[in-house]
Amino acid sequence: MPVSDVREPIRVGVLGARGRMGIEVCKAVDAADDLELVAMIDQGDGLFSASDAGAEVIVDFTTPDVVMDNLHWCVDQGISVVVGTTGFTEQRLERIRGWLAHKPGVGVLVAPNFGIGAVLMMQFAAKAAKHFESVEVIELHHPRKLDAPSGTATHTAQLIARARAEAGIGPVPDATKDEVDGARGADIDGVRVHSVRSAGLVAHQEVLFGTTGETLTIRHDSLDRASFMPGVLLGIRAIRDRPGLTVGLDPLLD
């Protein structure tokens, strides 16, 4: 191979490196020939060790309450970021766009779910949405998850709501009066979302559609956190060539 074709490995830092996802990401980066794990940072470690180590891409799997500060710092340093942490509202995404406007070479990927099957599940749900009058989302996760509903469920509900609005479908029919708060789940843009937490689960979601005489259930199961790694590695490899904000893994899979 000519010398000019040999690319240096991408230098990667991981935030939340001692967490469930962080540990898995460190293993996956370490095992990839074209990536070099240069910084493993968790709570209490300084972010500066990532820039000192020359990280070119940082992966963030931390918590919704710290991720914006982490991201702001990375963008300020000119480091591209792959973010799996949840808690992203449209207001948060807009703030990131504002930071990136001053850093034209920097890319940020925010993906509610890096599982390829989960991305397809969301796409299939968005496609099915206009054909069914009823829809509910049920997400099921391990009991140590800090947030509810999951980022994936929120994103799915938003996609479904947008597809219904574009197709001119009215509200989901529902004559039920809540006798107990929460019995009908959370309302996200008019779509009911139910959160189940149980030992033994990792990350799962069902989207249940219904119309006259038929139902359609679209279900995805992440049985192991290894399921997220192909998507995370894809993001790391792509993000330096995608300046600005990318939301969701979809454009990288096309």
Ligand SMILES: NC(=O)C1=CN([C@@H]2O[C@H](COP(=O)(O)OP(=O)(O)OC[C@H]3O[C@@H](n4cnc5c(N)ncnc54)[C@H](O)[C@@H]3O)[C@@H](O)[C@H]2O)C=CC1
């Ligand atoms: N987008 C996706 O595909 C996926 C997203 N997630 C999301 O990723 C996030 C992390 O999930 P888990 O790994 O299960 O949680 P976890 O609680 O196991 O790990 C979070 C880690 O972040 C660390 N941390 C907290 N503050 C920090 C800071 N300021 N700097 C550096 N590290 C800090 C914690 O000490 C902990 O080790 C959650 O928001 C979860 O919903 C989880 C799985 C897949």
Ligand SMILES: O=C(O)C1=N[C@H](C(=O)O)C[C@H](O)C1
């Ligand atoms: O906390 C988790 O575990 C997961 N979080 C993400 C979410 O909230 O959607 C992705 C996946 O569901 C696993």
